[in-house]
Amino acid sequence: MSIFEIIRFAIRGLNSNKLRTTLTTLGIAIGVSSVIILLAVGNGSSKAVQAGIEKLGTNTITIQSNRGGFGGGRASASRAASSKPLTVGDAVALSSPINAPDIKQAAPVASASVACAVGTNSSTPGTFNGTWPSWFEASNTSIATGTYFTNDDVTEGRRVAVIGSTVATDLFPGSNPVGQVMRCGGIPFTIIGTTEKKGSNGFQDGDSLVVAPLTAVQRSLTGYNNLQSIVVQAKSAKVQDLAQTEINTIMDSQHKIKNTNNRDYRTLNQASLLQTTSSSNSVFTVLLGMVAAISLLVGGIGITNIMLVTVIERTREIGIRKAIGAPKRAIMTQFLIEATILSLVGGVIGVIGGFAGSHFKIVGVQPIIIPASVFLAFGVSILIGVFFGGYPASRAASLRPIEALRYE
């Protein structure tokens, strides 16, 4: 008996019980598509957080002092005994096109921790930076209304400021802040611009922000010789590692570092921040994967159930076929092909459904399909379908005809 004949028998078998065929296919399809969609949602939300972090600054390396006093670094403060603070001179040296060919620009940052007020409205910005105009590009911050301050403003020490949207709505609800004056730590600053919304990176509000010329902030609020950080922008993401090396070379010579294990400064880059967040996101994805695995299991049990329920009927049929001279091999092949067709069709419909379902936002997240999840879901459901469709049939095919006919 030829294989084509057996395939025709299998198709006829599927055709002759359309309800069972439909239900089984549906069970497999739902299992497959739910796994794909769930994993795509996890992946999508993790990508969204990463994109949020990238918005806060790309190709940026932040240099911080290891002297202690500003956010961490206390442990190493005692070791770096002869440590020097970050200086404007460091920033100038890092901007040298000869020594630092891969650095686009560097901006020193002096941070103040003050509250700002206009009349009875007040706002405590999460970030209050005195810096250079180059900071805006280095930190990927663009202007929504008004203008940046200029190098001239820095040289003159003018008390002007650019504010983020959170500060703007706190201080000037319903009116245009540009041209108005706010008092920060008692010092008046004229607002000349507002920044584009950045959103939150999950840790802090990127829009609770005030940026002013470095000199003005140092003179009136922080004092000199007290830089919080230097923000360095590499020419591109590709040369970030080269820029990092150049920073170390320049800073080591500026700060006369002999032992590179004992520096008085440290560098942070977005890449490492991204790594941290993506690892916490992968935990999330693993959790979703477990949910998906459970749904695959439940779907699989459904498939198993439908397959087994029909075993009684199919066993009698197998008994009849054996009684009229069907070889065991022909029966097993037919039932395996039936199970394979069911699983394949269900799997393909499930994959199509998964792709279709991933087009829609789910709880505010745009799902992004993980290719591996497609193969996993498809493969597992086919294995389950083929096994639970094929195994009982092969067992029945091994019975004596009279046993199969009597099966209940």
Add this chain to the structure above:
Amino acid sequence: MHPVIDVQGAVKQYGVGDAAIFALDGVDLQIKQGEYVAIMGPSGSGKSTLMNIMGALDNMTSGKYFLDGIEIDSLGEDALALVRGRKIGFIFQSFNLIPRTTALANVELPLAYQGIKGKERRERALAALKVVGLSERVNHEPTQLSGGQQQRVAVARALCTRPALLLADEPTGALDSKSTHDLLDLFDQINAAGRTVVLITHEDDVASRAKRVVRMRDGKIISDVLNKRASV
């Protein structure tokens, strides 16, 4: 010439120890080519058990069974499938047609398993359906046929492979008297064409059509006589 059927000392035991039932308790039976045999006996006397063994559908606990000189117990799965397909046509009381499958497809099935293809298979199946008088119903499914018609499909399925031996386990048990009569006429024809027919029945008028009547009780053959009609 050796007999078509040669059962020697057949024993079929169900259960063990105190619960043991001997469905067959030492049966010897020889049936020659072209005989028409009716097996009778009360319910539970072991008729079906014997028939299933003769049809190579079941095995026995001890004893020997030769079909056409071949010892059935010694055969493997594939050889058994061949024997069931080519040498035996088996008819069940409950018809045992494949559900949701047309009469024609049901009759073609044993031919398909023998590797007979396309046109020849179709023609042989249609011819068999014509013999049983169902040419008008070839595309009906079992649920669209009466009991008598379903049994005739089963007979056509048993006949189309041209087996030497036709075995029928209470083939008229589920049929009305008209269908019974038609079916028995069919068996007469089949036997007249030289095939060996063995059937099980409760009814004397069914048995009276046969040339030889074997009676069973408690797993044993208690009488084995030639019919008057045969001697006529």
